[in-house]
Ligand SMILES: Nc1ncnc2c1ncn2[C@@H]1O[C@H](COP(=O)(O)OP(=O)(O)OP(=O)(O)O)[C@@H](O)[C@H]1O
């Protein structure tokens with residue numbers, strides 16, 4: 001059934017001056033699921049994200065979201081209709097406080113942001129919700145701290161809180177646990193599990209432990225094409241995947 | 252901005268003409284307004300325009316012409332300047348915002364050169380001589396602006412009102428998004444902010460306020476000249492802003508006062524002024540990277556608030572640690 005899928009990409013192709021980074025990727029993300037996109041370095045995972053969120057124009061292919069063709073939408077429009085992404089490298093507003101960071105997510109959702117004549121005191125109506133989100137990611141004590149001063153793991157938690165604040169139906173997370181110590185990875189994994197309730201998550205993740213724990217479905221990408229798709233059990237027993245993905249990891 | 256700061260600014264503005272030449276202070280106020288308008292773009296949106304003289308000078312010409320040839324009252328002339336700045340800003344902004352960084356600066360410079368060219372060639376600008384003999388007229392048909400003190404308080408009122416507006420814009424929900432764009436454009440976009448439209452509106456507001464400054468200047472000096480639209484004026488406003496402290500509320504004002512004062516103090520030295528101001532600028536950029544006000548703020552923060560905030564964060568961390576390891 002079509003409605004089962006919140007997002008559908010058909011035959012996505014992205015060429016960079018002759019180099020084909022994404023080569024005919026088909027991807028279907030089931031509503032309410034956590035879907036992982038994995039694959040070796042340079043497989044084209046981030047590029048797929050950039051195509052889905054329109055940060056890069058597609059060379060060929062089609063993207064459907066809730067049955068709507070969004071192939072030629074602008075990145076802002078894509079976010080407004082409910083697809084909010086995060087970035088592979090930590091991506092906060094460095095010289096704003098943690099509270100202000102999260103408020104920007106809430107403000108994006110609420111609208112009215114062109115009101116240059118209105119008082120900034122208006123933004124305090126978001127404070128309560130922002131603090132609640134900070135609480136959920138364990139950052140309440142840091143509400144008044146500049147994002148730039150937060151340790152790395154907490155920056156990533158702040159990013160997730162900000163993404164959640166925009167209240168997306170579909171969250172695209174590009175390696176949320178990258179560069180973290182085991183403790184932080186566990187905290188973020190638990191957080192994502194909780195946050196995913198009632199949402200759909202498409203995530204790029206290198207840490208297979210996290211993938212095994214979280215993902216309902218996995219797509220393996222290699223050199224711009226889909227190598228395999230299925231549950232963790234299916235994918236991890238696929239000899240091609242073991243050769244390509246695990247082979248690289250163990251090399 | 253705090254109430255105390257407002258009263259200080261108002262107090263200084265009221266007594267200044269008794270200490271310094273009123274015309275000199277008016278010049279300072281016009282350029283301070285110009286720099287504050289520019290800072291809205293560079294300091295709070297992260298866009299470097301190298302064509303702001305087009306809005307300042309363009310508005311000076313049109314407002315001057317309207318007052319002189321159509322006989323509109325001064326307050327309407329000033330508003331015309333604001334409108335001209337906005338319209339030119341919309342045109343230049345629409346073409347420039349799609350470019351990033353240095354390309355953005357280059358497009359604004361190129362378009363500003365077109366305005367300069369028009370000012371040189373158009374019949375109504377007076378060419379090399381400039382537009383001279385702009386009458387100051389009567390404010391609301393009552394207050395004679397030929398009286399220097401009347402003119403001064405009119406300019407002060409314009410300045411304070413515009414400065415208040417800028418502070419308000421920076422503080423507004425819109426201003427918050429501008430800061431987000433300055434801090435991380437891609438992230439702002441990914442949250443659903445239509446970044447180009449925010450930039451365009453910021454550009455128009457900044458240009459309108461620069462136009463306001465230009466029109467006011469035309470009334471004060473009763474002429475508009477090619478210098479007002481020249482690229483060196485665009486450069487000067489960049490310098491004032493960086494010198495005073497980009498992205499601080501008071502920095503551009505302090506920078507503008509400093510540069511105008513240097514110009515007047517050193518005017519006897521002729522073309523050496525440019526060299527001295529250039530050298531001052533280089534020293535400042537190398538030594539006080541945050542500008543005068545920026546450095547002072549950083550200093551104050553290190554000595555007072557900084558310590559307290561650090562303590563709070565430390566405390567929070569300790570609390571956090573004791574929670575996670577019971
Ligand atoms: N803007 C670009 N211009 C040219 N080539 C690019 C561009 N972006 C990505 N590529 C290339 O496309 C390929 C896929 O890159 P991508 O970043 O999508 O990989 P990835 O799967 O996210 O890898 P990683 O695990 O390292 O993040 C790489 O070979 C990369 O060099």
Ligand SMILES: [Mg+2]
Nearest residue numbers: 045046047088
């Ligand atoms: Mg990547």
